[in-house]
Amino acid sequence: xxxxxxxxxxxxxxxxxxxxxxxxxxxxxxxxxxxxxxxxxxxxxxxxxxxxxxxxxxxxxxxxxxxxxxxxxxxxxxxxxxxxxxxxxxxxxxxxxxxxxxxxxxxxxxxxxxxxxxxxxxxxxxxxxxxxxxxxxxxxxxxxxxxxxxxxxxxxxxxxxxxxxxxxxxxxxxxxxxxxxxxxxxxxxxxxxxxxxxxxxxxxxxxxxxxxxxxxxxxxxxxxxxxxxxxxxxxxxxxxxxxxxxxxxxxxxxxxxxxxxxxxxxxxxxxxxxxxxxxxxxxxxxxxxxxxxxxxxxxxxxxxxxxxxxxxxxxxxxxxxxxxxxxxxxxxxxxxxxxxxxxxxxxxxxxxxxxxxxxxxxxxxxxxxxxxxxxxxxxxxxxxxxxxxxxxxxxxxxxx
Amino acid sequence: xxxxxxxxxxxxxxxxxxxxxxxxxxxxxxxxxxxxxxxxxxxxxxxxxxxxxxxxxxxxxxxxxxxxxxxxxxxxxxxxxxxxxxxxxxxxxxxxxxxxxxxxxxxxxxxxxxxxxxxxxxxxxxxxxxxxxxxxxxxxxxxxxxxxxxxxxxxxxxxxxxxxxxxxxxxxxxxxxxxxxxxxxxxxxxxxxxxxxxxxxxxxxxxxxxxxxxxxxxxxxxxxxxxxxxxxxxxxxxxxxxxxxxxxxxxxxxxxxxxxxxxxxxxxxxxxxxxxxxxxxxxxxxxxxxxxxxxxxxxxxxxxxxxxxxxxxxxxxxxxxxxxxxxxxxxxxxxxxxxxxxxxxxxxxxxxxxxxxxxxxxxxxxxxxxxxxxxxxxxxxxxxxxxxxxxxxxxxxxxx
Numbered sequence: 001x002x003x004x005x006x007x008x009x010x011x012x013x014x015x016x017x018x019x020x021x022x023x024x025x026x027x028x029x030x031x032x033x034x035x036x037x038x039x040x041x042x043x044x045x046x047x048x049x050x051x052x053x054x055x056x057x058x059x060x061x062x063x064x065x066x067x068x069x070x071x072x073x074x075x076x077x078x079x080x081x082x083x084x085x086x087x088x089x090x091x092x093x094x095x096x097x098x099x100x101x102x103x104x105x106x107x108x109x110x111x112x113x114x115x116x117x118x119x120x121x122x123x124x125x126x127x128x129x130x131x132x133x134x135x136x137x138x139x140x141x142x143x144x145x146x147x148x149x150x151x152x153x154x155x156x157x158x159x160x161x162x163x164x165x166x167x168x169x170x171x172x173x174x175x176x177x178x179x180x181x182x183x184x185x186x187x188x189x190x191x192x193x194x195x196x197x198x199x200x201x202x203x204x205x206x207x208x209x210x211x212x213x214x215x216x217x218x219x220x221x222x223x224x225x226x227x228x229x230x231x232x233x234x235x236x237x238x239x240x241x242x243x244x245x246x247x248x249x250x251x252x253x254x255x256x257x258x259x260x261x262x263x264x265x266x267x268x269x270x271x272x273x274x275x276x277x278x279x280x281x282x283x284x285x286x287x288x289x290x291x292x293x294x295x296x297x298x299x300x301x302x303x304x305x306x307x308x309x310x311x312x313x314x315x316x317x318x319x320x321x322x323x324x325x326x327x328x329x330x331x332x333x334x335x336x337x338x339x340x341x342x343x344x345x346x347x348x349x350x351x352x353x354x355x356x357x358x359x360x361x362x363x364x365x366x367x368x369x370x371x372x373x374x375x376x377x378x379x380x381x382x383x384x385x386x387x388x389x390x391x392x393x394x395x396x397x398x399x400x
Numbered sequence: 401x402x403x404x405x406x407x408x409x410x411x412x413x414x415x416x417x418x419x420x421x422x423x424x425x426x427x428x429x430x431x432x433x434x435x436x437x438x439x440x441x442x443x444x445x446x447x448x449x450x451x452x453x454x455x456x457x458x459x460x461x462x463x464x465x466x467x468x469x470x471x472x473x474x475x476x477x478x479x480x481x482x483x484x485x486x487x488x489x490x491x492x493x494x495x496x497x498x499x500x501x502x503x504x505x506x507x508x509x510x511x512x513x514x515x516x517x518x519x520x521x522x523x524x525x526x527x528x529x530x531x532x533x534x535x536x537x538x539x540x541x542x543x544x545x546x547x548x549x550x551x552x553x554x555x556x557x558x559x560x561x562x563x564x565x566x567x568x569x570x571x572x573x574x575x576x577x578x579x580x581x582x583x584x585x586x587x588x589x590x591x592x593x594x595x596x597x598x599x600x601x602x603x604x605x606x607x608x609x610x611x612x613x614x615x616x617x618x619x620x621x622x623x624x625x626x627x628x629x630x631x632x633x634x635x636x637x638x639x640x641x642x643x644x645x646x647x648x649x650x651x652x653x654x655x656x657x658x659x660x661x662x663x664x665x666x667x668x669x670x671x672x673x674x675x676x677x678x679x680x681x682x683x684x685x686x687x688x689x690x691x692x693x694x695x696x697x698x699x700x701x702x703x704x705x706x707x708x709x710x711x712x713x714x715x716x717x718x719x720x721x722x723x724x725x726x727x728x729x730x731x732x733x734x735x736x737x738x739x740x741x742x743x744x745x746x747x748x749x750x751x752x753x754x755x756x757x758x759x760x761x762x763x764x765x766x767x768x769x770x771x772x773x774x775x776x777x778x779x780x781x782x783x784x785x786x787x788x789x790x791x792x793x794x795x796x797x798x799x800x
Contacts (some may be wrong), residue, residue, distance in 0.1 A: 017681035018710075019572065040573070090516065092525070093493065108769045113744035114677035116490065116709040118529055118752045120761050120791055121773045125492070125525030129518055146575025172419065173440070175546025177614070214577070215625075218618035225615075277514035281417035309516040310418075344513035352518045361520050369508040372780065373521045379779035380772065391520055 012139065016041060020096055020113065022141045041144040044088040046180075084211070085309055087179045088145065090350075092128040099139035100127055103381035113141055126376070131352050132387035134380050148213035151179070152223065153247040157205045157236040161185055161291065161303075164206040165284035167233035168307040172280060174229060176222045180211035181308045182254050185291065188261075188302035188315075189253070195260035198252040203236070208307070209254045257304050261315045270320045274333050274356075276340035277311035277349030286343060287312060290336045297328055311349030338363075353391045361392065374398050412539060416441060419544045420496055420513065425537050441544040444488040446580075484611070485709055487579045488545065490750075492528040499539035500527055503781035513541055526776070531752050532787035534780050548613035551579070552623065553647040557605045557636040561585055561691065561703075564606040565684035567633035568707040572680060574629060576622045580611035581708045582654050585691065588661075588702035588715075589653070595660030598652040603636070608707070609654045657704050661715045670720045674733050674756075676740035677711035677749030686743060687712060690736045697728055711749030738763075753791045761792065774798050 011032065013022040016039040023032065033042045088094075097111035100123075110123040127134055158164035164183055171181065183206065184192075190204045210226060212219045227238055241250040261271050278286050287303060294301045294316070305312030314336065318329045337347045337360050347353075347360035362370055374392060377384070384394055411432065413422040416439040423432065433442045488494075497511035510523040527534055558564035564583055571581065583606065584592075590604045610626060612619045627638055641650040661671050678686050687703060694701045694716070705712030714736065718729045737747045737760050747753075747760035762770055774792060777784070784794055 015679065015681070017569070017573075018679035020679070040575075085516065089489070089493070092522070093489070102772070106768050106771075108772055109765070110769065112741065112746060112764060113679050114710055114740075114746040114749065115680065116485070116677045116706075116711050116749045117746040118748045118750050119746045119757075119764055120753060120770070121534075121776060122492070122525045122529055123769070123772060125522045126776075129522055134521075146573060148575060169417070173417075173546065175440075175548060215618060215621040217621045218615060221615040221617045277516045279415065279418035279420070279513050280515065281415070306516075310514055311516050340514075341512065346512055346514040346517040346519045348518045349514065349516045350518050353520060357519075364512060364519055365509070368506050369510065369523070370520070371506075372502070372508055372523060375779040376521060376526075376776055379775040 008138070011035060014039075015113075018113070018115075019144045019146075020115070020141055021144055022139060025137050025140055036144070037147075040147050042147050043094065043142055044084050044145045045091050045094055046084045084180050085306055087177055087213070092125050094143045095124045095128055096141040096143055098124055098127050098137050098141075100135035100137050102135045103383065103385045107138075108135075115143060129352065131354065131390045133377060133390050134386060136386070148179075148215075150212075150214060150216045150219045151247065152212040152219050153241045153250045154210045154212070154223065154226070155207060155239045155250055155253075156210075156230050157203050157207050158230075159205070159234050161206045161287050162284045163233045163235075164208050165287060165307065167230050167235060168208060169280055169283070170229045170233070171226055172308050174225055176225050177214070178210055178222065178226070178308065179213040180209070181306075182209040183207070183287075183303070183305040183307045183312070184209065184254065184257060185287075185303040187300070188257055188304050191264060191302050192253045192256060192260045195256065195263045197256045197260055197263070198249065200249060200252070202253055205236075207253075208235075209251065211251070254304075257302070258315065261302060261317070265317065268319050268321050269317055272316040272318060272329055272333065273313060273351075274316075274336070275311060275313040275349050275351045276337055276345055276347060277309060278340050278343040278345030280310045282343040282345065283307060283310050283312065286336070286339055286345070289339060290314065290332075293335060294332060297332060299329060299332055301332075306349070309349065310345070313350075355389060358392055371398075408538070411435060414439075415513075418513070418515075419546075420515070420541055421544055422539060422541045425540055436544070437547075440547050442547050443494065443542055444484050444545045445491050445494055446484045484580050485706055487577060487613070492525050494543045495524045495528055496541040496543055498524055498527050498537050498541075500535035500537050502535045503783065503785045507538075508535075515543060529752065531754065531790045533777060533790050534786060536786070548579075548615075550612075550614060550616045550619045551647065552612040552619050553641045553650045554610045554612070554623065554626070555607060555639045555650055555653075556610075556630050557603050557607050558630075559605070559634050561606045561687050562684045563633045563635075564608050565687060565707065567630050567635060568608060569680055569683070570629045570633070571626055572708055574625055576625050577614070578610055578622065578626070578708065579613040580609070581706075582609040583607070583687075583703075583705040583707040583712070584609065584654065584657060585687075585703040587700075588657055588704050591664060591702050592653045592656060592660045595656065595663045597656045597660055597663070598649065600649060600652070602653055605636075607653075608635075609651065611651070654704075657702070658715065661702060661717070665717065668719050668721050669717055672716040672718060672729055672733065673713060673751075674716075674736070675711060675713040675749050675751045676737055676745055676747060677709060678740050678743040678745030680710045682743040682745065683707060683710050683712065686736070686739055686745070689739060690714065690732075693735060694732060697732060699728060699732055701732070706749070709749065710745070713750075755789060758792055771798075 008024040008026040010024045019041060029043055096113055097109055099109050101107050111117055168181055185206050186204050189202045189207055192198060193202055212222050241247040299316060301314050301316040303312060303314055316329050318325050341364055347357050347364050353361050408424040408426040410424045419441060429443055496513055497509055499509050501507050511517055568581055585606050586604050589602045589607055592598060593602055612622050641647040699716060701714050701716040703712060703714055716729050718725050741764055747757050747764050753761050770792060
């Protein structure tokens with residue numbers, strides 16, 4: 001799969017004094033941050049994999065149109081949040097306005113350029129995460145944040161996923177403003193070692209990855225609290241990085257996790273990547289049960305989670321030419337989603353519904369809520385032209 | 401005006417481990433925080449005046465229905481944010497799900513209970529701030545935050561509004577995570593003194609009010625940075641409060657600002673309260689111009705701003721039985737809104753459109769964007785039953 005990001009990837013206007021920037025949707029967030037570094041500002045939503053363009057984070061505005069019909073489209077992300085979400089929120093929180101081309105060709109701008117507004121319905125938040133089904137985003141004004149004075153990265157291991165999850169939960173409840181808190185299970189750590197992309201050998205046990213940011217004293221304080229909580233949950237020694245170079249190496253296991261899994265594919269193998277989210281207190285339960293089930297079925301799967309948001313991802317290796325195996329994987333994913341819903345969670349924290357989770361959406365929210373979404377879709381796109389087939393399907397009944 | 405808050409004001413379910421709470425929409429945010437204090441959690445959206453119920457902060461779901469036809473309804477707030485918004489965001493950021501009764505009597509729940517979700521369109525953010533025009537909210541699940549270890553309140557005076565605004569702008573650009581940063585002009589300070597509700601005599605000059613929160617060391621650091629920046633803008637001495645009692649007194653001028661203005665009304669007088677928001681760098685300009693214009697017209701008006709969001713409020717005293725004066729005030733407000741729009745701002749940062757700003761909404765966003773809002777409204781409420789007359793009007797053309 002190769003996507004042309006040489007179009008629609010420009011910075012249109014930068015307003016450092018207003019702490020915002022106007023960009024085209026295919027701008028790369030890493031290039032963006034590099035370009036504006038000297039201003040002391042940055043766009044803090046870190047989606048993880050470095051190819052991620054801003055458009056992909058809003059409504060995948062361009063992507064679906066480029067990709068319609070691709071079998072793996074259901075895996076494209078919508079309301080991308082990534083590793084910094086626990087501190088900085090998700091994409092929607094950083095959008096000031098959107099320029100959108102609607103199904104009938106009308107071009108609208110959702111807001112002018114104030115950071116705060118109560119003027120009419122909040123269209124920003126309707127288009128962000130709508131997976132390209134309501135319009136094509138052609139321009140985005142993004143809020144920016146100030147680059148923190150001090151950042152630190154730390155990694156610590158735990159004897160079990162439950163211990164790591166319990167520590168993370170206590171850290172959330174302590175109010176320490178971690179900039180990122182990510183969990184990776186022993187399989188994921190082994191995958192990173194096997195792929196060998198990080199220049200470091202990792203312990204193959206459940207591991208928490210932290211980013212801290214703020215003032216020097218604030219970061220020092222926060223690290224102290226986190227260490228104490230982790231120790232109470234049988235954590236190993238903390239490994240810290242201070243210099244940007246050290247931080248890059250220490251964070252690399254997190255950054256390379258998906259690529260590592262992909263690089264281990266043999267001919268005919270695919271990686272099924274899926275995510276769910278549950279209320280914070282249920283995260284350890286659902287991870288533990290899901291892992292056990294995968295093991296029982298002999299499925300090779302790794303787990304990685306944005307644990308501060310109750311959101312985790314499963315990457316499952318499978319042979320797509322083996323219908324038995326595909327069926328087994330589908331059952332695993334199906335059961336995990338069902339479990340998330342039973343726990344009052346959601347079938348997707350970040351990835352979106354796409355093609356693959358339409359039935360779960362009905363189960364999660366019910367026909368009445370889905371009907372409201374359909375009414376909005378029909379009101380803006382009566383001919384169902386925009387990225388059809390995604391999120392929900394239209395029945396004859398819906399048109400009546 | 402008296403509103404019955406004895407109904408729909410219950411806490412339904414509290415999940416401290418998930419850091420969320422399920423409430424009815426008329427629950428008072430102060431009672432709510434008092435009730436859950438022992439858990440170490442709080443609901444951080446502080447709307448200022450203490451009567452504010454949660455419903456008023458979401459869609460004013462119950463209020464418009466109680467109040468339809470009241471002449472001052474245009475002043476009811478919608479996307480209430482208040483003093484803590486610069487740190488904690490606004491109401492919409494704290495809603496996990498809403499139970500909403502739609503125009504046709506259908507009851508929907510927008511989400512289950514995960515803190516993060518990408519499942520379908522974001523209906524939470526559509527209903528929050530829709531001013532009761534899309535449905536009646538009957539239940540809300542709110543995210544909660546951890547009560548910070550340390551809080552501090554500080555007050556500092558400036559020789560001019562421009563100096564205060566410039567200091568505030570530099571503080572934002574420094575990245576100091578102030579929990580609140582509020583500006584009050586010399587008129588507002590005089591009003592507070594005259595009303596005498598705070599048990600303290602204030603200097604009648606432009607004043608910034610700060611709240612700091614975090615760890616002890618973090619708060620200490622942040623105060624240091626803010627002091628240095630303020631000094632560079634000719635600030636007076638900082639006045640600090642540490643104990644909860646001292647903090648209450650020092651914050652009281654901010655808390656009592658609206659009530660102070662209201663208490664100065666003589667027979668026949670009313671207070672017109674309005675707000676706009678502009679990109680950060682334009683705030684000093686618009687405040688300065690608006691103040692000068694008020695002075696030139698001999699209008700008695702005070703200014704108060706959530707300066708970190710580029711949002712400010714004007715409270716104008718006027719004699720409602722004097723049509724000349726009403727006309728003069730209307731011109732002032734009209735010009736201020738026009739100026740905000742010229743600066744790429746919005747006609748309302750928090751208060752909402754209501755009855756009074758419908759024309760400005762058209763001017764601000766244009767007919768095409770408004771048409772999208774109307775299509776959504778018509779899709780969910782084809783008979784235009786829910787809080788009709790608010791935000792926008794329906795023309796024969798819109799139905800075609």
